[in-house]
Amino acid sequence: MRGDLTGLNSVQFNAVGSGSCMDTIDTNSDIKWKNCHGSLTCSPVERSQRTVVLEDFALRSELDADAAIALLEDAFSGVACGMALLDEDLNFVLVNESFADIAFGGETASRFSGKVDKIPFENWSLDHFQTPDGLEEVGLKADLRRAITSCEQGMAWKLRDGRQFQASAKRAQIGGYLVSTTEVTPRDTMEAAERARNMLREAVDALDDGIMLFDSDMNLEVFNTRASEFFQRDGNRFEPGQSFEAIWRRLALDGFWVLEDGVDPEDRARLAVKNVRNGAKYREIRLSDGRELLASSHKTDQGGYLLVYRDRTDQARVENLLEDVIENLPVGVAVEDADHRLTHCNDAFSRFYGISGDELKSLSRADRIAQLYDKLEALNDVPCDGFPLSAQRSIMRAHSEQFIPVEMKFRDGRHILAERASTTRGETILVMTDTTSLKEARDMLLDAFQALDEGMVLCDGDMNYVFGNDAWKKMNFEGAEHMIPEVGDSVVENLAALIAMGHYDMGGMSGEEYMQWMMSEMSQHGKRAHVKFANGRHIMGSSHLTSYGGALLFVRDITEQQKLEAELEQQREITHQNEKLSALGELLAGVAHELNNPLSVVFGYSQMLQGKINDPVLSERVDLICQSSERAAKIVRTFLAMARQRPTSMEPCPVNDILETALEVSSYSLKSNGTEVVVDLDGSDPHVTGDFDQLAQVFSNLIVNAGHAVRNKGARGKITVRTRHEGGQVQIDISDNGNGIPKDIQPRIFEPFFTTKDVGEGTGIGLAFSHRIVESHDGTLTVASTVGQGATFTVRLLASEDDSVLLTGPEVEHPSSRSVLVVDDEEGVARLITDLLTEAGYTVTMSTDPTAALKLAEAQQFDAVLSDFKMPQMSGDTFFRALRAVAPENAARTGFITGDAMSTQVTTFFKTSKRPHIEKPIMKDELLSLLTSLIGDSTT
């Protein structure tokens, strides 16, 4: 390197002409040069600081000035430290590369020829040059000059990139000053700086954006890989130093850019330069291969230009697609910026206003609203809900900050829905939808729902009420009409309130449990739930999930159905009970029938013996046989009556007497237990129409049961028998203070064979029969019981007048002259009848063979004929028909004694023939009554 040495040659070279001249090489010297002109030696003086100072040089007299300068340049460039030679006026004469790097940031020689204060200080970290006046450059330069001229040692110089130097100035022997610099940057700072530089380089290279850095003259300094990917082609490589304009022009000429038609690439390149210099910020660049780049330029602090290129091909494609979609949407869409100016709007949106999108965009929001309103009014499309003021208000509301969707109904029938939504960047999206067809469809649907007999309710996804038809409102809110929800009300809260006010029959559940049950039923879509209301209504409901996540509930009123089902169930139960009883009755009737004849004989003859025995003991025994057999006969009849399901005889009976009889029968067991029996009978001696014995049996059953119930209580056991005549009814209560009957078995105790007693103790037919007997008397038998407190059985029967005197009538006369034909295949019975009638004064002809009897009847006219019905040789009806054929007069006086009242053959015969009859077992009085009626009958 060399500087301007013109002024130095004559003066200073003369001055050193007398200096020493060395032709040998000092072996202690570190650096030596020798050429044909002479030699120059540089010796280290301060090796420890690695500072090499040109201490001396010797120039042979024959050495010319040029050669000396060349030698000096060589010497300068050879040293690692920075070296600068300045003349007396502090103009640079010679600097080596190291010095140029520090002082001028690597500038070329032309830059540093000149005064020392030409050093550009922008690379320097100037804080150590602080002057009292601050950091002004003038002051700094003055400082630097002073430091050099005063040969200051160890001046600290610090560059912005972190490197640190020490500089020392010295008078040069040839005149002027020598300034040397030594780098003293701490090692780690250097490495860190290097690392930072490398990282920066890597980061810039890794960027997805193309980066190109141009200097202030717009020549390329640096570029990253992405930039070269964007623009470089074979044979078109970026080189540092290339001008922006040249690069641009070249790319344009190569067809790299897509230029507008007719634009000259040269002109375009110049325009690009101008744009960058003028600081044009963003531009879109289209490349011929279809890519789209977004270019931005920035001025650097150093006066250069940074150009950044971003590939937005994909983004542009998405944007275009989005724009296309929005443009073709059937709804009106617009975007409003934060200042409420329209930035975008699609065709559908501008059609709502009836003006072009561009025109629309130029309007302020208030103008837009007014414009829409004017337009609507001009088209007579004003909203009909209280137009025009409220219409304007509703549109305003649609544009309000509240983001509430607003539905407008226009006069022409159109429905418009206006909605708003905000973007994260503070813009507002406006959407206007023509919902007319939707509305119409919805109205049709709602009409259809309204016409349904079934109730239906629609809820949204948060279980808020949307719609419910009238049928639902009627079913669900009868008596609580004020609780019908409004649109948007929470269905769950509504339900909770209804529960709290006791609207539902919760079947013993607590409010909370019921709510839980309801919620769980509703959450099981499609499942049917039976809901009961406190007012007795029943509904069946099911919930279904809608496609939008809400719920659709269907409810059906099943109150009537429930009633019918309950009735049906009751009927079924009754039929079931009847079937059971009938089966039982038939069985018992069979047994009873077999007992009839022997019992008739026992009873009949015991009756005949009565009063004929003088021995009081025997007489008493006969009485006992008579009573017992009569009782047995009556029981048999009761069974038969039950099997027939009707009372045997219906006559006025004194209720108090019936009860006394019943108490008598059961008194023995009660007494032996010490049970207290309270008898509280109505003093008016009430009567009922019925069968005395059957009713006595009912009450005796009830008293025996009561006795069982208090059995374990001993003397604490108490039974109350009470009769009352009230309102045309006689009520008989039989109460005990036993253990009572648990609620769950109460309905079952009237079932045949239901018993809680041990085998041998209970049969379970007592109450079933009692119930049956009472019902056949058109009465009721009910029970009321509390466990631990006892039970009360109540019989209610219709009261009747006491006309027994009338019915009893006068004593029947049995004239001895009357003849009677008795026909019965069983001899014992035939004989009994004969004996009874003979004793009563009749003349009796007895026959055990119906054929023979027919002959007798044919031959003789009798006052009466008494025949058995079920005879092996001939049944009663055949006998009667034959008799009518051979002896019609005798037939007209025929009566029957039957032991088979159950068979349909028998009942049908009696119904059609209208023949009088009595049932076995035979009772004397009945027999005589029958005879009386026959003899009287025949006379008519």
Ligand code: ADP
């Ligand atoms: P049985 O007495 O043979 O069991 P019933 O038909 O008379 O048959 O009674 C049926 C059931 O009704 C009895 O087993 C008993 O459980 C209940 N019951 C009847 N009367 C009473 C009563 N007074 N107190 C408690 N339980 C009763």
